[in-house]
Every structure is written in structure tokens, then in C-alpha cells.
Amino acid sequence: MTAPELVDLENLVFLRRDVLDQGYDDRHIVRMVRCGAWHRIRRGAYADGEAWRSLSETDxxxxxxRAVLRTAHSSSSLSHVSAAIEWGVPVWGVPLDEVHLSRVDGKGGRREAGVVHHRAPTPAEHLCDLRDVRVTSPTRCAVEMTSMTGVESALVSVNGLLHLGLTTPADVAELAHDLRFWPSSIGANLVVRLADPRLESPGETRTAYFMWANHLPKPIPQFQIHDEHGRPLARVDFALPEHGVFIEFDGAAKYQEHRRPGETLEDYVLREKRREERICQLTGWVCLRITWSDLNRPRELALRIRRVLESRIRADQ
Structure with a gap:
């Protein structure tokens, strides 16, 4: 079980008490923040200003x-979306305006100052030390996500955990059953049913969910296309072989991740167009491309897909 590499944040957070222990006072802190040398992360917690400005929103x-953990009870661990982010999996549709902690000190759950404290039994096997922080395990994190957000949002992170091999569908299903009496866990069974480790990105997960939610045929993810000699030619995001259709999700990340060294965006688009044409020639299928904006207009997209499927049926008659 190995989490993807993320930016190293160890020792970047320091507290007001650390500064005072070094002989400085609050006026010095104010001056350092005002000039941009330090950045105030939250009340009483700071980081080097230049380091903060260099970080992405996720980092x-x-x-x-980490700033919250520095002052939290020693039994606290990052959980829910905070653990998902630390495990390096995608999060969609979940605001990052609160830090989520699980605690086992006996105090009730509460929400305060941008922190959500969850009180739930947390055995040692549900906790991991990851980098410089304690987090809930990938399996526990997957079940936690089903309890804090909707099915589609939860699937994005759960599929991310599964695709990276950080947990398995069987392990998630077993723990979801064990924790079935958790508050807000009603959607866990559906997430378990729809989860698929083959889905590689939030866009693919949302596309698969869209097809299910709109009662469209279930596509086969990561479908391999072979050439005339039976050799692997290409892999498409989704295929509906019985309908003669394949689906590609077009997100901005694809145009960055799949470009070859030195390849311009225009070169990549032309290469992708030639790839699509070759697949269509070999299979006789048609291509449906789906974007983020398409998913934001589900009625229009469902109508477009149904029209394409119906036209394929008529063509075969």
C-alpha cells in the first residue's frame, strides 16, 4: 500500500508559542505577516510566506x-475528505473549507473554527502514519467519504483509492457493512455497488455515474481495441460494443498527461484525431466525446447519447 508522492510539507507549520519561545513577541509576528515573510494559516499558526505562495490550493x-493537528488532541487523526486529500486521491464536489478530524478522546463531535470533529470508534487498524501526519486508513477513508457527501462525489474519491490499489472493493464493502449504522451512511451500499477500480479519473467516474443515473447502457471501461492482426492498437475510455459506440472523456488533464515530450497541443489534438479515425475504420463504431461542461447539462447529454444509440440501431436494421 503506497500513496502517490506529494509535496513535502514537513516542518513548514510553526505556532505562535514557538515564536514566543524564541524570545519574539506578538508585534514581531504582526510585522512578519504584514511584510509577507510569514503567512497566517489560521489563528496561532504560520508558515513561511514564500513557501505558502508556491503551493497549490490542495497543498x-x-x-x-497540519496546522489544525498541531493544536488538536493527541488522539486526533485526519479523516474523511482531509484523509482523502492526504492519500493523494481526487476529490470532487466537496468544499475544502473545513478540516476533518476523527478523535477517540471520548468527547462529542462538533464543528468549530473551520474544523469538524468526528466522534466514532477508531481502532488502531483504521489508522496509518502517512508522511508526517496520522490519517485514517484508505478503507476507512472510503467509507467515511460515503457518509459526508453524495454518491457521485464519494465515488470520485473511492474509485481513486481503488485505482491506486490503496484498498480493494471487498475491503470497502466489508467495512461499509460493519459501519452500516453510522449516521448518513445510507448511500454507502450504492457507492460500493457502483465503485470500479478501472476508472482512472474523476471525469471517467462521473461519466460512468451519469450513464447509470440516466438509465443508459452500462459501458465497459478501458476497452482494448486491436488492429487487423490482433495486436493492441488503442484503449478507449468506454465502449458499448453491442451498440457500435465508444466514449472518450475529454478533460483538460488528458491534454496535459498524454502529450509526448516536446509535443505541442496542436500536435496532440491531430494525433488524437488520427487515433479516433483509425479506431472507427477498424471497428465501424462511432465516437462520443464527453466534456465537463456536457456533464453539467445532463438532460442535453442524455438526449444526445440516446439519439446516437438509436441511430446505430436503425443503421443495423
Missing amino acids: RYRLRC
């Missing part, structure tokens, strides 16, 4: 999590 959130 700034991770730093806020």
Missing part, C-alpha cells in the same frame, strides 16, 4: 490540516 489545504 495549502494539506498545510491547514
Whole structure:
């Protein structure tokens, strides 16, 4: 079980008490923050200003999590979306304005100052030391996500955990059953049913969920296309072989991750167009491309897909 490499944030957070222990006072802190040398992460917690400005929004959130842990009860661990972010999996549709902690000190759950304290039994096997922080395990994190957000949002993170091999569908299903009496866990069974480790990105997960939610045929993810000699030619995001259709999700990340060294965006688009044409020639299928904006207009997208499927049926008659 190995989490993906993330930016190292160890020792970047320091507290007001650390500064005072070095002989400085509050006026010095104010001056350092005003001039930009330090950045105030939250009340009483700071980081080097230049380091803060260099971080992405996700890594700034991770730093806020560390700032919260520095003053939290020693039994606290990052959980829910905070653990998902630290495990390096995608999060969609969940605001990053609060840090989520699980605690086992006997105090009730509460929400205060941008921190959500969850009280739940947390055995040692549900906790991991990851980098410089304690987090809930990938399996526990997957079940936690099903309890804090909707099915579609939860699936994005759960599929991320599964695709990276950090947990398994069987392990998530077993723990979801064990924790079935958790508050807000009603959607866990559906997430377990729809989860698929083959889905590689939030866009693919949302596309698969869209097809299910709109009662469209279930596509096969990561479908391999072979050439005339039976050799692997290409892999498409989704295929509906019985309908003669394949689906590609077009997100901005694809145009960055799949470009070859030195390849311009225009070169990549032309290469992708030639790839699509080759697949269509070999299979006789048609391609449906789906974007983020398409998913934001589900009625229009469902109508477009149904029209394409119906046209394929008529063509075969």
C-alpha cells in the first residue's frame, strides 16, 4: 500500500508559542505577516510566506490540516475528505473549507473554527502514519467519504483509492457493512455497488455515474481495441460494443498527461484525431466525446447519447 508522492510539507507549520519561545513577541509576528515573510494559516499558526505562495490550493489545504493537528488532541487523526486529500486521491464536489478530524478522546463531535470533529470508534487498524501526519486508513477513508457527501462525489474519491490499489472493493464493502449504522451512511451500499477500480479519473467516474443515473447502457471501461492482426492498437475510455459506440472523456488533464515530450497541443489534438479515425475504420463504431461542461447539462447529454444509440440501431436494421 503506497500513496502517490506529494509535496513535502514537513516542518513548514510553526505556532505562535514557538515564536514566543524564541524570545519574539506578538508585534514581531504582526510585522512578519504584514511584510509577507510569514503567512497566517489560521489563528496561532504560520508558515513561511514564500513557501505558502508556491503551493497549490490542495497543498495549502494539506498545510491547514497540519496546522489544525498541531493544536488538536493527541488522539486526533485526519479523516474523511482531509484523509482523502492526504492519500493523494481526487476529490470532487466537496468544499475544502473545513478540516476533518476523527478523535477517540471520548468527547462529542462538533464543528468549530473551520474544523469538524468526528466522534466514532477508531481502532488502531483504521489508522496509518502517512508522511508526517496520522490519517485514517484508505478503507476507512472510503467509507467515511460515503457518509459526508453524495454518491457521485464519494465515488470520485473511492474509485481513486481503488485505482491506486490503496484498498480493494471487498475491503470497502466489508467495512461499509460493519459501519452500516453510522449516521448518513445510507448511500454507502450504492457507492460500493457502483465503485470500479478501472476508472482512472474523476471525469471517467462521473461519466460512468451519469450513464447509470440516466438509465443508459452500462459501458465497459478501458476497452482494448486491436488492429487487423490482433495486436493492441488503442484503449478507449468506454465502449458499448453491442451498440457500435465508444466514449472518450475529454478533460483538460488528458491534454496535459498524454502529450509526448516536446509535443505541442496542436500536435496532440491531430494525433488524437488520427487515433479516433483509425479506431472507427477498424471497428465501424462511432465516437462520443464527453466534456465537463456536457456533464453539467445532463438532460442535453442524455438526449444526445440516446439519439446516437438509436441511430446505430436503425443503421443495423
